[in-house]
Amino acid sequence: MPHATFADTTAPVPPLAARAARTGSSPVRDILALTARPQVISFAGGLPAPELFDAAGMAAAFQHVLTEAPRRALQYSTSEGDPALRAAVAARSTARGLPTAADDLLVTTGSQQGLSLLATALLEPGDVVLVEDPCYLAALQIFSLAGARVVPVPTDDEGLDPAALDEIAARERPKLLYVVPTFQNPTGRTLSAERRAAVAKIAARRGLWIAEDDPYGELRFEGEPVPWIASFPGAEDRTALLGSFSKVMAPGLRLGSLRAPAALRRACVIAKQAADLHTSTVDQAAAARYLAVADLNAHLDRVRGAYRERRNALVDGLATALPEGSRWNRPSGGMFVWATLPEGYDATALLPEVVRHDVAYVPGAPFFAGPPDATAVRLSFVTHSPAEIREGLARLGTALGSH
Missing domain, CATH: 3.40.640.10 (Type I PLP-dependent aspartate aminotransferase-like (Major domain))
Structure with missing residues (x-):
């Protein structure tokens, strides 16, 4: 009997599992990659303040x-x-x-x-x-x-x-x-x-x-x-x-x-x-x-004090940075403020223009498992100093104002 020969063709590899194909990358982590330039003041990441690490x-x-x-x-x-x-x-x-x-x-x-x-x-x-x-x-x-x-x-x-x-x-x-x-x-x-x-x-x-x-x-x-x-x-x-x-x-x-x-x-x-x-x-x-x-509680007291100042700088400056008719909260801790822009604004569509002004936020829409709120924005206040936050809000106001 003649020996079997293999055709000079290559079959494709099997596909990815359906769960891998249907699960997208994190929009937050994608935005972090886009805003890694040192001149960007980013309110996007939930990153603890590195200068406060012990x-x-x-x-x-x-x-x-x-x-x-x-x-x-x-x-x-x-x-x-x-x-x-x-x-x-x-x-x-x-x-x-x-x-x-x-x-x-x-x-x-x-x-x-x-x-x-x-x-x-x-x-x-x-x-x-x-x-x-x-x-x-x-x-x-x-x-x-x-x-x-x-x-x-x-x-x-x-x-x-x-x-x-x-x-x-x-x-x-x-x-x-x-x-x-x-x-x-x-x-x-x-x-x-x-x-x-x-x-x-x-x-x-x-x-x-x-x-x-x-x-x-x-x-x-x-x-x-x-x-x-x-x-x-x-x-x-x-x-x-x-x-x-x-x-x-x-x-x-x-x-x-x-x-x-x-x-x-x-x-x-x-x-x-x-x-x-x-x-x-x-x-x-x-x-x-x-x-x-170590005294972790004493360390946390320092962190909480710094975060309180940063929360204040962000929340107190939003009235001049966001369009009239926006809403936001004033959390008693944590790392995030949630804001909504007036009806008709699309936070995702606006993000490229915002990033061109060397500032960033995370659009709120990807966080919804149900119908998204296109006007929603997540802002993190912990990564930057109060002075940097105020500068970032000035840039954000300029970017949204140009819109």
Whole structure:
């Protein structure tokens, strides 16, 4: 028999998974790439102020763990996370009103990974996830990649509308509610204790999980703290609380935490084993050392004081920067102000002209899971000094005025 011969042709590679094809890049991160020029004053990114990082304290912590225990700090670790770091996070959570043990926690590679692990552990393709409208952009990416059907819940100036949540939950039979109740990204809004209690009761009555994301809670510089949803009756056995060191220590550490009921936490540990085995051993050890010897609360006092001044500079200057008829809020903490331009303005269409004036914002439209508000704008106030903020607002006023 003659030998088989292969034709001189090449077949195409198989296509990407549908979930990869349907999930777009983050518009925020795309804008950051466009505005990387040093002369641009950007209100676009949610980037903590780098000059406020405790670089010396972190350097000392890394030096200590690499000098005193290099074999442990540079070795593989457990998937659950460094025991000392988990104990420190548990102590801080307990001090903030939510009794927590180290074994209640899983250390994650940023709270972003925590949400991905929850999606892996909880969601089948087609499952319904309820989100605030507007919602944190990367959460929408995660739920899209999981194949979930995302259903928006209306919000007002006070955040998530509990009555709407109850009606939608009864109709849609969701598996999960995702919410950022304190200084929400993108709006800066904070849910009241009354609304949090209502959310907890609705979740219990309708039978759904809650993913409570809290990256900004320790950045309050006005008013009294509001308890976590996880602490309200009805929510205790169904809430996964996501925490982050990105906004209180440094985002480059990529450290977060996940507090969840035992069965869900164990499923997330297995998902983490499949994802990355464990979070960086040396970063965890350094963070634990830092928390043991440094005064994080004093550091946060300095950060909050600076952010308060920057919030004031931004909010107090918007009246002259934005067109007459615009609206905006005055958040009591966090990193973001939410503004809406007058009807007829399109914040996305205006952005190229704004960037030509060496200033930037993030259009609000991509944050909506439902019909977008073309007039909405997210402005971050933390990255620049008050003087730079005032200059940026002058440029923004010129750009919008030319329109």
